[in-house]
Amino acid sequence: MEGACATAGLDEIYQRSLDCVHCGLCLQACPTYLETGRETSSPRGRVYLLRGVAEGRFAWSDAVTEEVYLCLDCRACETACPSGVRVGSLIELARAEVESAASRRGWRKQLEWFGLRRILPHRSRLHALMSLLATVQRLRLDRAVAAALPRRLRDLMELLPRVPAAAERAALPEFVPAEGERRGRVAFFVGCVMPELFGAVNAATVRVLARNGFDVVIPPRQGCCGALHLHTGDRDFACELVRANTLAFDAAAVDAIVVNSAGCGAAMREAADWLGEAAEAFSGCVCDVSEFLDRQGLREPDGRIEATVCYDDPCHLVHGQGVADAPRRLLARIPGLTLAAHDDPESCCGAAGIYNITHPEMSRAVLDRKLAALAAAAPDIITSGNPGCLMQLESGARRSGLAARVVHPIVLLDEAYL
Numbered sequence: 001m002e003g004a005c006a007t008a009g010l011d012e013i014y015q016r017s018l019d020c021v022h023c024g025l026c027l028q029a030c031p032t033y034l035e036t037g038r039e040t041s042s043p044r045g046r047v048y049l050l051r052g053v054a055e056g057r058f059a060w061s062d063a064v065t066e067e068v069y070l071c072l073d074c075r076a077c078e079t080a081c082p083s084g085v086r087v088g089s090l091i092e093l094a095r096a097e098v099e100s101a102a103s104r105r106g107w108r109k110q111l112e113w114f115g116l117r118r119i120l121p122h123r124s125r126l127h128a129l130m131s132l133l134a135t136v137q138r139l140r141l142d143r144a145v146a147a148a149l150p151r152r153l154r155d156l157m158e159l160l161p162r163v164p165a166a167a168e169r170a171a172l173p174e175f176v177p178a179e180g181e182r183r184g185r186v187a188f189f190v191g192c193v194m195p196e197l198f199g200a201v202n203a204a205t206v207r208v209l210a211r212n213g214f215d216v217v218i219p220p221r222q223g224c225c226g227a228l229h230l231h232t233g234d235r236d237f238a239c240e241l242v243r244a245n246t247l248a249f250d251a252a253a254v255d256a257i258v259v260n261s262a263g264c265g266a267a268m269r270e271a272a273d274w275l276g277e278a279a280e281a282f283s284g285c286v287c288d289v290s291e292f293l294d295r296q297g298l299r300e301p302d303g304r305i306e307a308t309v310c311y312d313d314p315c316h317l318v319h320g321q322g323v324a325d326a327p328r329r330l331l332a333r334i335p336g337l338t339l340a341a342h343d344d345p346e347s348c349c350g351a352a353g354i355y356n357i358t359h360p361e362m363s364r365a366v367l368d369r370k371l372a373a374l375a376a377a378a379p380d381i382i383t384s385g386n387p388g389c390l391m392q393l394e395s396g397a398r399r400s401g402l403a404a405r406v407v408h409p410i411v412l413l414d415e416a417y418l
């Protein structure tokens with residue numbers, strides 16, 4: 001369907017649910033099943049519930065809706081499933097159905113709608129909000145403000161990292177030339193939260209790309225990718241955001257649209273699934289920075305990082321985009337760096353978009369499993385390529401007394417170039 005958001009609908013849910021043969025091979029990969037032990041909180045159980053709704057055997061009851069939203073959309077079940085059931089996209093379709101039936105109400109819905117529609121896609125509003133938060137943090141009022149807030153919002157405050165200095169949040173130039181022998185031209189997707197909270201990661205990404213011989217174009221009219229909207233069921237708004245980005249990026253003029261946020265990258269790569277032909281060129285050009293550099297061949301880093309590093313896979317990179325080895329290969333190229341495996345790299349950290357805000361108890365339980373595995377590996381540095389994961393791991397490490405630094409892999413590569 002060109003130029004329009006593909007219709008979700010119960011028919012599509014029904015058709016996709018038919019792929020499930022109820023084998024149960026996905027169960028042990030599912031964090032919510034491992035926590036609850038409930039079949040209805042497992043991938044197989046959710047597919048069964050959704051098929052029941054599509055067949056008219058179940059209604060969108062509170063119980064069914066709760067299971068649809070309790071899913072982390074981490075897609076670990078998709079990697080485990082031998083039948084190719086795409087549970088994540090089924091869940092997203094189901095959430096779009098729930099939203100269009102307006103059967104979900106309450107504070108979670110209101111918070112999502114306000115934050116995702118009214119703040120996130122508007123760069124100036126997000127910037128103003130972050131500037132306010134920076135002032136509160138600088139004056140050390142954050143504890144006092146948090147103490148006055150309801151528990152849910154207090155938990156949210158605890159998740160937020162320190163807002164970086166204004167210089168780090170400044171817009172990047174529209175063009176950064178390649179260094180040394182020129183190897184190509186890429187566009188860089190900056191994201192919405194990244195420039196405000198991880199401006200240093202964006203700057204490092206551009207430097208590493210330039211250092212590797214790529215001209216970097218940063219289109220000024222680009223905006224939010226729509227991933228969080230899609231995950232929460234606001235499919236129409238997600239489509240609007242992607243459509244704007246297909247116009248902002250000239251896919252034909254670059255070798256790749258490089259992304260350093262796994263959640264954004266997965267959504268943008270799959271945009272053609274929801275927008276059809278209108279997004280095909282754009283989607284086909286999107287590439288995670290680790291995959292891009294690994295494919296192109298990384299120029300040898302000349303510095304050293306003497307540290308033991310645990311790489312933790314972002315769900316939407318390993319399960320959503322099938323990228324697992326590239327970041328590890330790049331990190332292994334840094335002289336002095338020891339890559340240490342930990343026991344639980346591919347499971348969700350519990351961030352899952354805004355899940356850690358809407359489902360704090362489950363999010364924390366899922367995170368605690370991860371932290372136990374990381375603590376056993378005793379790394380100096382924990383690294384992961386997604387802003388939500390970085391915030392979640394950083395806050396978890398702080399809470400549990402884990403002294404490791406938490407950073408994006410591209411920052412380590414940048415530090416490894418003198």
Ligand code: SF4
Nearest residue numbers: 030071072074075077
């Ligand atoms: S997406 Fe994650 S939480 Fe949801 S059913 Fe699959 S494994 Fe479980």
Ligand code: SF4
Nearest residue numbers: 020021023024026081
């Ligand atoms: S989703 Fe896949 S792995 Fe899970 S029960 Fe169905 S067919 Fe088996």
